[in-house]
Amino acid sequence: MSLATPDGHLKKGCLVEEREASILIKGGQRKNQLRCDTDSIAGCVSQRACVYCGARVVLNPVTDAVHLVHGPIGCSSYTWDVRGSLSSESELYRNSFSTDLKENDIIFGGERKLARAIDELAERYNPPVVFVYATCVVGVIGDDLEAVCKKAASRHEIPVIPVQSSGFIGNKSAGYRAACDTLLRLIEPRSADCSSGKKHETKSVNYLGDFNLAGEAWIITEYLRQIGVEVNTVFTGDSKCGNIKKAAGASLNIVQCAGSMGYLARRMDEIYGIPFLRVSFLGVEDTSASLRSIAAFFKDLRMKRLAEELIQRESAAVKPQIDSYREKLRHKKAAIYVGGGFKAISLIKQFRELGIEVVMVGTQTGQEEDYRTLHDITDNGTVILDDANPSELERFMTEKGAHLLVGGVKERPLAYKLGVAFIDHNHDRKHPLSGYAGAVNFAREVQDTVCSPVWKYARGTGGGIYAGI
Ligand code: SF4
Numbered sequence: 517m518s519l520a521t522p523d524g525h526l527k528k529g530c531l532v533e534e535r536e537a538s539i540l541i542k543g544g545q546r547k548n549q550l551r552c553d554t555d556s557i558a559g560c561v562s563q564r565a566c567v568y569c570g571a572r573v574v575l576n577p578v579t580d581a582v583h584l585v586h587g588p589i590g591c592s593s594y595t596w597d598v599r600g601s602l603s604s605e606s607e608l609y610r611n612s613f614s615t616d617l618k619e620n621d622i623i624f625g626g627e628r629k630l631a632r633a634i635d636e637l638a639e640r641y642n643p644p645v646v647f648v649y650a651t652c653v654v655g656v657i658g659d660d661l662e663a664v665c666k667k668a669a670s671r672h673e674i675p676v677i678p679v680q681s682s683g684f685i686g687n688k689s690a691g692y693r694a695a696c697d698t699l700l701r702l703i704e705p706r707s708a709d710c711s712s713g714k715k716h717e718t719k720s721v722n723y724l725g726d727f728n729l730a731g732e733a734w735i736i737t738e739y740l741r742q743i744g745v746e747v748n749t750v751f752t753g754d755s756k757c758g759n760i761k762k763a764a765g766a767s768l769n770i771v772q773c774a775g776s777m778g779y780l781a782r783r784m785d786e787i788y789g790i791p792f793l794r795v796s797f798l799g800v801e802d803t804s805a806s807l808r809s810i811a812a813f814f815k816d817l818r819m820k821r822l823a824e825e826l827i828q829r830e831s832a833a834v835k836p837q838i839d840s841y842r843e844k845l846r847h848k849k850a851a852i853y854v855g856g857g858f859k860a861i862s863l864i865k866q867f868r869e870l871g872i873e874v875v876m877v878g879t880q881t882g883q884e885e886d887y888r889t890l891h892d893i894t895d896n897g898t899v900i901l902d903d904a905n906p907s908e909l910e911r912f913m914t915e916k917g918a919h920l921l922v923g924g925v926k927e928r929p930l931a932y933k934l935g936v937a938f939i940d941h942n943h944d945r946k947h948p949l950s951g952y953a954g955a956v957n958f959a960r961e962v963q964d965t966v967c968s969p970v971w972k973y974a975r976g977t978g979g980g981i982y983a984g985i
Contacts, residue, residue, distance in 0.1 A: 561907075564880045568652070570692050573599060578752050581608065584613045584615070584633060586630050587615065603754055606756065622656075638674065644674060650681050661680070700784075706788060707765065732948045737750070748763060775857065797950040798862035808823055849919050852864070863941070876900075910930055921939070922941050
């Protein structure tokens with residue numbers, strides 16, 4: 517059954533009524549009035565992760581930290597080694613320590629158990645920082661993390677910082693903010709040199725919202741080095757406690773994943789006067805535009821020239837490969853469901869580079885501004901939706917005839933059950949999708965999966981791929 521009327525409006529009764537305000541069809545009567553950035557509707561299964569998970573994915577790439585989860589063991593195992601973030605040194609972050617709260621702790625409180633766990637970890641690993649995550653259970657039993665961490669910090673003379681990510685305080689975005697607040701507590705005030713204005717003489721940036729999946733932060737750091745920009749701190753890919761402490765010394769914050777790090781950028785602007793630029797290093801077009809905007813910020817003619825040279829060189833190197841993939845992808849249709857708005861915007865441009873039509877686009881945590889842009893750049897008839905549930909994703913993909921879904925790990929089974937190709941654009945992947953090399957990887961992956969012969973056996977069976985094989 518079609519979900520849309522012939523003139524492009526959503527049909528009444530096809531969806532849970534309260535969800536209608538979070539979905540629109542481009543070109544329909546409602547002009548870019550999409551409800552977003554709100555809590556999920558009770559009873560609708562959201563694809564969003566929990567508050568704790570939101571905080572954990574942001575902080576986890578801090579490689580030399582102890583990440584201690586105060587909660588039942590399940591919270592910790594669910595997020596164990598949660599990102600494909602690479603480290604150039606410490607591997608401590610790949611552990612998922614837990615206080616393993618049980619019934620007794622829930623009745624009598626878990627504070628003493630938490631203090632003992634911090635002591636044991638501090639003595640065994642000698643870390644420069646301990647992050648202590650609150651989970652749903654902590655929100656219910658009311659353990660005072662702040663007090664326990666403060667005493668532990670003075671016992672061990674290291675920062676022991678509570679991450680206020682207990683459940684019921686909001687959605688995944690609240691977890692992002694909790695992580696950013698934690699990072700802010702670690703950043704040290706600027707040195708006298710920086711405060712006196714000398715920081716503006718340096719060309720250094722903090723790179724926010726890159727988690728060094730498959731080494732992506734290293735690729736971008738190398739581009740920036742080539743145009744004369746030093747990366748001071750990456751938040752948080754391959755970062756260490758020491759790098760984060762000196763983040764206030766940068767002249768500019770560039771923000772890749774604004775959904776998770778926009779808040780940190782705004783707070784650093786307020787506290788330290790560090791301006792920020794939104795960038796995206798996904799796809800040739802956005803990578804080139806981002807390098808140009810960074811060079812423009814510094815008003816440095818040499819940097820502008822170096823950026824243009826790099827853009828010409830790298831674009832020319834990848835163009836033949838991308839063109840060859842485009843030939844094979846003509847008339848294909850893609851659906852996008854990702855975490856943040858900026859990634860969705862970049863993906864639409866990348867699909868255009870490949871000649872693919874985007875028929876559905878949605879995010880878990882997109883902001884009003886992101887959805888305005890998505891509305892502007894999509895074609896008439898595109899379904900735009902916020903905080904979707906699996907049933908909506910399946911129905912829109914089917915109706916729109918999508919050949920491919922780009923999403924995260926939770927969306928993969930949805931696509932495969934429908935016999936639709938899938939690309940993981942989230943934590944777990946092992947190959948970089950950023951920068952020029954990443955654009956080729958992305959195009960190759962799209963081609964490999966969309967053009968795989970498996971789909972002709974899987975489709976039309978009525979039961980998706982599992983029934984078809
Ligand atoms: S914090 Fe709550 S929702 Fe998140 S994994 Fe733990 S129990 Fe589940």
